[in-house]
Every structure is written in structure tokens, then in C-alpha cells.
Amino acid sequence: MEHFAPAVQLGLTATPRRKDNVDTYDYFGEPVYEYSLHTGIEDGFLTPFRVREYTTRMDKYIYTGDDEVLIGEVEEGREYTEADFNRKLVIQAREKYRVELFLQAVDQRQKALVFCATQAHAALILDLINQLSDSLHADYCQRVTADDGARGEKALKEFQDDERTLPTILTTSQKLSTGVDASEVRHVVLLRPVNSMVEFKQIIGRGTRLHDGKEYFTIHDYVEAYQHFQDPEWDGPPQDQTTSRPYVAPEDRRVEEVADEGLNELALCPDCDNHPCVCERPRREITEIRLSPHKVVQIDSMVRTMFYDSSGRVISAEAFLHQLFGDLSELLKDEDELRRLWSRPETRRKLLQTLEEAGYSDAQLEDLRRLVQAENSDLFDVLRYVAYSKKVLPRLERATRARAYLSDYDANQQEFLNFVLDQYVKAGYEELDDSRLGALLVLKYHSVPDAKRVLGNPATIRQAFIELQGGLYRESA
Template sequence: MTRNISEADTRANFIDPNLAQSDWTSENITREYYFTDGRKLIGNRRGKRLFLDYLLKYNNTSLALIEAKKLGEHPTKGLQQALDYAEKLRINFVYSSNGKQIYEFDRRKGKGEYIEKFPSPKELYRRLNSSNFQLKEKLHSIPFHLTGPMRPRYYQEIAVNKVMESIAEDKKRILLTLATGTGKTFISFQIVHKLIQAKWNLEGQSRRPRILFLADRNVLADQAINTFNPYESDLVKIDGEEVRNRNGVVPTNAFIFFAIYQAIAEREDIGGYYTEYPSDFFDLIVIDECHRGSANEEGSWRAILEHFKPAVHLGLTATPKREDNVDTYKYFGKPVYEYSLKDGISDGFLTPYKLKRVRTNIDEYIHTSDSKVVQGEVTKDRYELKEFDKTITIIQRTDLLAKAILNNIGKMDKTIVFCANQDHALDLRDRINQHKSVTDPYYCVRVTSDEGKIGRIHLESFQDNDKDIPVILTSSKMLTTGVDARNVRNIVLTTSIGSMVEFKQIIGRGTRIYEGKDFFTIIDFVGASDLFYDSEWDGIPDEEVITDETGEEDGDDNEIKKKRKKPKVKEPTEDYEPKEKLIIELSNGRKLKVIDIETRYIDDNGKPLTAREFLEKLVGKLPAIYQNEDQLRKIWSNPDTRKFLMKDLGELGFDREQLNVLREMIASPECDLFDVLSHISFSSELMTRKERAANVRKNQQFFTVYENLKAKEFLEYVISHYEKFGVEELGRERLGDLVKLKLGSTKDAKMIFGDMNKLVTAYYSLQENIYRVS
């Protein structure tokens, strides 16, 4: 009898009453709590979302989850999955119940036991917060400041609560590590909001705390100020202009202070503004992008933090502990919470990426007398790739890269090009605008510190998703961190990068979610993406493609298919610029080009994937409409059955637009959609339409059936039309138009082929030949 009771009935008739008996009310319980959005898939679709049967909350904190099984099943049947979810949500108490029995697992102890009834909310809360209870209870009790239907993501709640608990436990140095694009400024605002509302401060007095938000760039500080807009009347920015307006006196009449390191630090000719504040003035200092200032003793914010030593120091960073930011982790200690890029992509809060590796035939330069020295002096025989556009510029190579960039991106896809320095950003901007097809003068602009106000205006227009122009930004260091531009489709790397930390920051410009943005593309000209192979944090790119300047792929040259060694990384430094850069113009006999294409499919753990596995990861499960390659070929070769197949694929979410996107991702526009489906489903070799057309032309036996020369010419015309425009030109409904274009009228066609049935038969037979096994 019990086996017929569903899980829903078990919840309603057994588990819910058990919870009610332990004082759990509707405001404490969230049923079917979805906590991820589902990985982004092709065609603006989503993968499976993760959810809990029950989430139990009290005092704005998640205390426990319940895995429900239907009456008659073993009560711990789903315990392992529940424990996995609890780990992700940082929840310590996990319950599994079939309505009759309740199993409690305490993750802190690593073991569980059967219990008679659920503990009450207050009992469970106190068990989790035994130390510093009163302050934790007070800080937790302040709800998030939210507007409209907005709801914080689960990891944002965790991050805020972990900081609250650390502050309550009197920790002085706290670190949050969250991938770029996950909302660190939003988290900072909620932390500040809770502390202000709770009137927390170091002295324990009844006053609002004074909080300093430190950034290293004005654009980051200004973005943060916008986020803190609800406290507009309580905040001030410390800079030279503000101090001058106050007759040389630093502002003190606020609760939230914003500053960039450079504006308040000591300089050669002036003392730092920070020294004019008492060392115990601030209760909390938030250091945004704290890895950039460097925590070593010479670091730009270290002296400021030393001065304000009594305050709680909260560091925010997007990069995990690696060789080039060990000082940061040494200063702050282990992060109280980490949320990686891999987590963000898997959960659907960040955009997946693919990788295009572009290699030229001039990845080093050996000077010869037939090359012209336009400027500077040749000081050695050989220049390496890492020196390009820093100490040496090769005019033709800059031109080649500009063409390759344009041909590897969509014409109106927002793109950031990272260059060696500001001059290189100018050179690439000019070359891109020289070869562009869009006439707007602001199609490609430089955004660097030298551009000043004009650059900031261009950046704001680029960030505005309602504006198409500018499309391409060339930059060097200015856009590596914190700039929120959600619709970036391409990140282009044209200069070597010595720091994994800097690399991760650069790539973070493309991870933000935007409607209709299924993935973004890293286009790497210098092998910098080797720094991205960091499976613990990022995962590995779903796809890696080597492409040429036209955007085409060609994998014939096995020489470039070599295993990559993880490069050594070093502390980021400012680019060294000689007084006079060497500029070379190659002789007319030297032709530059981009060499072959390599496609690699890798999962998040570095495991090689088949093409089908890769596409299933990006697209979801592929349809089982056809069982093998022969069946697919037979269906596709006939216009009538092909039409029904396309209809079935469309109903399953694989319409023509999605199939074309897949074709661009794994092949090229010159490949037939049949080859895309066959390659995805059965790992078959890809063929272009040109190759298929050539195979038909070689088959003279097929043409000898038709004695009339005009009949042969018509079939050749159909082949050429297919070769140029694709399978869409082979539909049954297109036959009449093709006849009119080539033969004039249906009457003429009957005379040439004998009758219309023979014409249709020839048309269908031609397609069987196009798609026959090569």
C-alpha cells in the first residue's frame, strides 16, 4: 500500500507535519529551492538547474536541507546527492527522510544518525553559532538590501554571511575570492549595508561604522559608488578635488569613503591624504582587486593598511592563490569563501568560452639586410614573440593581425583587443579601421589612460548594450580589471602576458551573462592562453581552435599539434619601453600568413572529449532521430525526407540557426550541415561543399546517362549553386526556380529531360551523388 504513495504525497502528509511540529513555519521553509540557473547552452537555452526538496532557513541564514523520498523507500536513498549540494551551499546539516524516519547528517562531524524529530529553527541556529552568538545573531538578522524582484545568488549569500561570521569572531584580515563577473561589488554593498544597519563598530559603541572602499582605478571606484547609491547621502570620495573644495582638509563627515590608492598615497612631492586621518578612524577597509596593489611591503596599499592597522581589512580578489599573488594570500590568509570561474560557468551565472589559437609564420624575427629599418637600431640577430610591439614593431605583422581579428569575429560583435602598450593599441586601431567594412568612424577606438575623458566616453558607449558603436576597443592595461561590459563576445590577445593573475583578469571581461550570448571567444595570437590551463579554478576551454587570418580552420599541419607545457609565470610588471622602439618594414618578397588550424575538445578536468561529447556539453543531449551514419545519409540525400528531418530537429531545439552556429563553431561556413551532424554524432571526417561538388564532377558515369548537353549543363548549374549557397538550394521547392534561372521555363525543361518525372529523378539522383560516401 505504501509503495503507491508518491513523493509529493509523502511531503504533504508526513514531512510537512513533522516540520510543523518542530516550529518550522512557511517563512522558514523554501520548497523546491532552485539555486543555479543551469549552464548556458547554444540557442539561448539552459542546462539542468539544481534544486533542493527543502531548504530550511532562520535569521536570514541557510541552516539545513532535506532530501525527501517517498514512503516505502529507504530514508537515505538520496543522501549522497544531498551531501554534494550541501557542500556547494556550505550547509552543515543534511536531513533525509521518507516521512516515517528522519536521518540527520552533520557535515562538521562527517557522520549521521537517525533522530526522532527535526530540531527547531532556534535550536539548529544555536548549534551552528555557539560562539559569539549575540553579534552573529544581530548581523545575520539584517536582511539584504534588495529592490524589486531581485534575489541574491546562493554564493553571494554565502560570501556575505561568511564575512559577517568572521567579523563577529573578531578576525582582522578577511579574504573573499570570487571569479570576475560574480558580483563582488554587490557583495561588498550588502556587507556594508548590514554593518551600518547593525551599527557595528570596533569600539562596540552605538554608532554607524566608518568604512573605506579602496580601489586602484577611478573607473572601479566610480562603479562601486554607483552600486552604493542607496547610501548616497552617507558617502564621499577622497581625492584632490574634494580636499581642495574643503580648503585642504580631508573629508570626515561621512560613513562610507571611496578612494583610489594613487589619490591618497604618499608621493615624492606631497604627503598622503591617508596620514591625515587618525589610525583608528576607520572600522573596516574594503580593498577591491586586492591582488593588484600587492600585499608585499612595497605594495601600493600596504602602507595605507599599516596606518589603519586597527581596522578590519577585507580583501576582494578574482584570482586564486598562485605564484604571482602569494603576498596577497600571505597577508589576508586563507579565503573565507571561494567561488571559481568553473563553478560560475557550471551554475549558469557566467558565460562559457571557446578558444581560437592563431599562429603566424612570423612568431620570431631574424633580421636580414633586405628588411628596412624605419626607426631605431637593430641590437641583436633574433627577436622573440614576447618582444613584439614592446621593443620591436613589424609593420606587416600588425597589418596581418588587424585583418585576422576582423575575419575571426562577427562584424558587430563587441570585442576588446589587449595590446602590448598604448602605442601598439594605436597601431592596431588604425590598421583595423583601415580594413573594416563598417563606415562608422568610431567602429574601433583606443581606450587607454592617455585618452582621458574621450576614452571614458568611448568606454561608456561600449558598455551601453543599447549602442552598437564602438564595436572594438584596443587597450593595454586599463581594461584588465573591473570594467563591466556584459555583451563582450571576443577577447583578443595580441601580446605576451607574464602573469596568470593578469591573464585571469583579462579573460574575465568576457564572462558576464547577456541575453543571447551563448559563449564568448578568446582569440589568442601569442600563446598566452597557456596560462589558462588551471583546472582547479577555471576548468579547461570547451573548444580550442587554431585559425588563420580569414577565420578558416585547417588542421593538416601536424607540426603545430604539440603538447603545451605549463609556462612559468612571474610577477606582473609595467611594460618596459625603450626611448626609441625598433620599427621594421619587411621586404616585398616576405609574405606573412597565419598557419594551420587545430581543434581540441577538452572538459573542465582536462579530459579529452569526442566531438559529440563536447557538443552535448555545450548544446545538451543530441537527438536520437537517426541511429547511424548510413541512416542519416539516406535521410539527408532525399529532399523530402531531409525536410522532415529538419522539422524534427527544429522541434527539439536544433533549428537552422542553431545548426549554423554549430557549423561555425566546429567547422566553417563552407561545410555542409550534413557533415556537421555526422561529425557531431559519429565523429566522421568533415568535408566542404566544394569537395563534395568536385567528387560529383569526377563521377562521369553519372553524367553519361544524360545525352542532352543542356541537361548536363543544368545539373552542373545545380552543383555550382549548391557549392556556392548550400543545401538550402537543394530543396524540392527550389527546383522550379532553378529551372527558370537556367533553362527558362518548365516547357523547355520537359524538352531537355523528356518529361518532368525524369527531371525530378535527375535532381534527386544528383543529391544522392553529392552525399554518397567519398
């Protein structure tokens, strides 16, 4: 660098400060400008995200005599917590249930990265995903860790190739938290605690790459990592790791505990899974438990969706609803205005655009519909429910009411408008956009000229299409 000393030198980095890159910061000094994740999302250079938080009855465990100890010894009366699972204690039924929850929640064709506690845990999760997924391909899920060597590198390269669909899911422990550029990643799954803010940012970064059709990615949080979002360091200057906690000699720590200091998983001993190698020391015993049948049945869960608001904070669903209520009150004078705007395609589009500019993306509004258990209802009814506490009507009920207003049309027009209502019930309000009219005519009559022969001139068809929506969203008597 000194060779170029007369020139102006500009240092750019996307890596937070840590021990293995501290020389960069020493050379260039403190950053003069920082570009946050939130700003990158807001400017359209990074993909926004949502958070799904999972809690189960097996997030903590105390041994009881009806469970079977398969391997090792269990400490009776001890409460095992997330930090113990899959390092000191393995309960396969617990891991299976978590995998089932994940697979049920996602489109299984979308790519995902799963972060596990250890390499052995990553192997277990790989087996469970391949057993429980809908895919019949043996390569659907693969593991990429130090033990996997060239095979793992090959799997990673294929995963990063947007033209390939397999492997679809990768499991890992530490290796993929940095240096993975896979733009199609739609899901980041956390099955192990992430104690370092630096590592947390790096893991979240695996999903932020832009890709066509990727409106957002989802963080599936089984370990309460969402608490990092409340930390001031989350979207601000990175914390200097050298002062983040008391120093402990590396030889006394497992690699998972020092990964944020720049140690790469490739340094793990393939036999003892530690860095540095501790093969000469007595290896810590891992206990494996088989739950009693009634406990397996009793494992239950709660899934909570967290939202990313317009200011860059991750907030709860309750806070999101409260915020939306306030914003709708400012955007709309009353329910009649909402109805008027929603009843015509052009004003509906403008309202949705206004909501998006206020921080409510299509994906978030779709999550909102699920949140209030209104998957079969119109978004209009969801907004009406949030803003004015009105009953949410199913789309089928709305369509049934609208059919009562079709008597003024001739038989052919009634047939087409009933067809439009059927499509609305199946797919939602998007079918009512005027940009969809041509496609609906072709779907019903095979071509636009054939539709014109049956229904009359285009202006008449369009007028009926628009008027139908007025009846669809009309206030019931």
C-alpha cells in the same frame, strides 16, 4: 567591520587574490566555497567561449640586410620574440597582417576588446583597424589607456552601452583587464603576452557576460596564451601571486610586468609610459623596421580553433574530433540510425538537444563544419563524416538528388518543394524544421491562405514537407 562583529559576516569576491586585496582574504580567511568559470558556464550564468589561435611566419624575427631600419638600432643575429615586439621592436607590416586576419575572421559589427603591449601599440592598432575595417566611422575603433583621460573614459562608457554601436572596438594595454562590464563583447583579442594567470582570468572574464543572442564569445590568441588553459590553476583556486615568481623591486620593472599585483594603468607617467616615472633615466630605445617587399608577401599564417569541452578543458580541434567520434558511437547504433533521426524534424531536434547536453553547442558544431571545410554541406554530412568516414556532400548535390523523388507530387506541390530545396541550399538544414513551414509558405505565396488555395489542406502540405526530407537524406544508390 569590527562594529558589526556580533553579526555573521559573509565575504564574496570575484577577484582572485593579489597584493591589493590581500586584506580581504586575511580578514575572512581561506575561501570555504569556490565557484569556477566552468561551473558558471555550465549553469548558464556565464557565456562559453572558443579559442582561435593564430601563428604566422613573423612570430619571431631576425634582422637581415634587405630590411630597412627606420628608427633606432637593431642587434644583428638576435632573434626577437613576442616579448620584444612593440616594446623593443616595431614592425608595422606584422601588426597590419594580424589586424587583417582578425577583421577577416569576425562579423565587424560585433564588439571587441584588443589587448596590446603598450599604449603606443594600442594607438598603432587603433589606426590600423580604422584604416582596414569596413566601417566608415572615425569612432569605429578607439583607444582607452591612461593617456586618453576623459576622452578614453567617454569611449569606454559608450562602448558599455548596449544601445550604442560605436565605438565597436576598443584597444588598450592594461586598463581594461578589470572593471569593464560590457555584455556585448563577442571578441577578446590578445596581441601581447599575458604572463600572469590572475590577469589572464580577468581578461577572459571580459567576454563572459550574458547577452541576448550571444551563444559564445571568441578569444583571438596571437601570443600562445592558450597554454594557460593547460595550467591546473586555470579553472581552480587562484594562484597566490606573492609566490608566483621571484620578487623584483617595482622601480626596476615596467608597469606591464607588475600589473597583476594591482597597479592600475592610471599610475603610468604620460611622458615615459612607466610606473614609477623614469623620465630622469635614459629611455630605452625602440627600434622600428620596414620589411623588404618580398618578406611582406611571404608573411603567412595558420589559424587553429580550440574547443571548450564538457569538463571545462580547452582542447585542440583534433581532440574535439576524437571526443565527438567516441560520443557519436555511444549515442548512435549506426549510420542508419543517424539518417533516420536526421530525416524528421522532431527527431533531429532531439538529437541536437542530446548533443548539446553532451557538450556540443550549435556554435561548436558550426566551427566543426568549418574545420572539415564543409561550410556548404549539411551538418548531417559532417556528423556522418566524423562517425563513419563517409564522403561529405555539398547541400546543392543533396538537393539535386532529392529533386528526382518529386515526380509523385502534382505540379504546384513540386514547385513549392523545389522552393524549399532552394532555401535549404542557401541556408542549411534549419530551413527544414517544421517551425519554419509557415514562414516558407508566406515567403513563397505571401500568405498562408493563399498557399492553401494553391497546395491544398495543411495536413497535405506538411506531409509533403516531411516526406521531402526523407528523400533528401536517403542513401544514394
